[in-house]
Amino acid sequence: MSHLSSFVQFTASTVSLTVDDVAASQEFFTAYLGYTVQQAAEGFASLTRPDAFDVVLLARGIEVLPPEQRDQRAAGLILAYTLAAGLDEEETRLRAAGAPITMPLREEPWGERLFQVTDPNGVVVQLVQWAGQN
Incomplete structure (x- = not known):
């Protein structure tokens, strides 16, 4: 019996x-990362991409958030996307498109190759490929 069989199934x-x-x-995620807008309203955007997790953007201070969360902002996290191939080409494409590359392409001692871009609100996006994968 699988360990996961005792949990509900996630759909997204x-x-x-x-x-x-x-x-x-919203502009950063659609222009540079290929997301599309699923829904949007004042202070809210729901973005989707079929091969990745969805991203919901909420305006700081928005009243739909619990009071203890309203004034917080996304910080101290990295949205990491693993690529099967093409990390070098993706870094080249994003650089040419004017994306803010905030950590240049590098390889970690444990074999992870990566680079980072940062959106205008300070959200860090890391693109990763394991060494040896093309």
């Missing part, structure tokens, strides 16, 4: 980020 994964400027993050 979403990360919700509280940011100061929803429109700026």
